[in-house]
Amino acid sequence: MYRNSFIVHGKLALPYQYFAGRLGSKFIKTLEKEHKIIGTRCKKCNTVYVPPRSICDRCFLDIKDNLEEVSKEGTVLSYTVVNSYEDHYPERPPFILGLIKLDKADTPFVHIIKNVPINKMKSNIRVRAIFSNTPTDTILNISHFEPVDYSVFEVGYTYEELEIGMSASFTKTITETDVYLFAGISGDFNPMHVNEEYSKKGIFGKRVAHGVVPQSLIAPVLGTKLPGLGTVAIEINTRFRRPTYFGDTITAIATVKEKIEEKKWVKMALKFINQKGEIIADGEAIVMPPKG
């Protein structure tokens, strides 16, 4: 019944069927039975179509018999992040849909990309098909794609992502071994570091670590945490405040202090404290964060 005759409200839900055809069905079945991805090659223009087509529309040739397997690995040409839910989605948002061009294929196709942090997703990464163990009779015989190499996502914060006040730290107990190894590395066998009896007479009363040993703990902070992987250190200035004794536990802390717009560099405030909370050194560093 119409609510009124001024506006006719209606909704047509028309049933329809659409057939994948022999070739399309074979593509889906080959995914399921053989865990292989097949395409068709046009022998005139050499284009390999995935999913396979029967006809090359450029050359207008029948190519349905020129089946060939393509690689299970490929490159993401572009991608989008699906944020809102629709009934036909196989996943709960948010998830990534990638336009993936498999090696040995010329046409990309769309599939879900998993195991990538959404905010780290980017084009041109390499991905690999992960096949489903449960047959679906759909393209979901490939469950999803995931990265071939995860290291591409392990980059630190870019200049744009860094904000003033962000900080990170690394803590380590400085042992006698550390000091002796450093003496070997540097050739600095100063008795104040390696001769207990000599040191008793000095101003610290016992052996102390080389000044740069606790300070070197800033390297893992800047290089692997903040900004993190991909960072290049430009300059580090520190001032020695207190000695570090063997067995002291030192925390190196870096805090974003200033963003240098013209160079896209970042100035970091550095602070080194021991287990008693005493400052043993402080200073600042200038670093070039990763480009992302």
Next chain:
Amino acid sequence: MRDRKREVAIVGVGQTKYSSHREDVNQPEMISEAIFEALEQTSLTMDDIDCIVHGNMELFEMIYQPDLWHTIGTGASGKECLRLTTGGTTGATLVCAADALVASGMHDIVMAIGFEKLQEGHTTGGITNMADPLWGRKLQSGALVGITATQMIEEFGEERAKKASIDYRIIMDMHAMKNPKAHRRLGLNFDMAEDLMNNSPQLVGELRMIHMCSQSDGACVVILASEDKAKEICDRPAWILDHVTVHREEHMGTLFGFKKEKLTHRHAAEVLFKRNNINDPVNEFDVFEMYDPSSWWGVDWLREFLLFDGDEHLKLVENREILIDGKFPVNPSGGVIASNPIGATAMVRFAEAALQIMGKAGEHQVKKEVNKALASGFGGTFWTVLGILTADKPER
């Protein structure tokens, strides 16, 4: 253009006001508004019209064979009538078909009608049904294509690309403000660029609401006449020099990733310009009415149609040369971003180009004399219709 029996000109144009809602009229009534305007402009009556070509998007209003029952508003009663539908290019295809019907000598005066009442249907649902039901349908987001923004940002940098696309959008709105028939007239100015490009709601990536065309209701009518009648009907008719149609079908998933192929727009321009000895389109055309569904596409497609390779298209926008009083006016009507009754939209490009030649565009008339105009239609997975109108009767 190869053998024509005779020359053909656009002698009359009628348009409804474009709007998001036309509850006040039914479909045939809406169409008749445009028809009456075109008849009044030409001082013709329905009796003078030999044939009608009618078109809109397939099933967009969920109606089948609208050409038949629209007879009550189109005046097609007892006349020859064709229905054509080619997606977004429909309106331009209607002009091409009407041209063929007159040029061939089959009819002397043909009326082409494009319409859409998008308020009554479901546009995105309709467009989504264009994709292959198995491989593409569940991936299609209607006409919302964000990848051009991504590509332009990658090529020209975020700041420059975003600025060019929003400047283009603002220019289109400045034009629409001069066109009382345009649907969206927002009163934008360049000071709003920063705010709009960062704060307008995102549709797909950097394709934001402000960049995208509207969905409109409205109808456009163009009357074409043979060379012997054209001069009688119109003092300065817009002659059809040439047009070209380029279709390409792509599996939607591969559309934008499939190699980096020449767009149909560029191919159409190459064919058309070569055939008509156009070597310097920016200087040879006095106006371009382009089918620009979003301001990202608008900027990007200038490059394709004008056969640029570098950043000349960005410079045209950045230097404001596409403004109505600029060196190369683009869409003095406000374009598709301002008004988009889809089945009529591509016809409006030809109609507006014709009005510019006739000198009847009113407040959005280009100030310099318009002797040669370019008009484009876009549709489907990537279809192009591109045509040239001239003030001088073509010599072949």
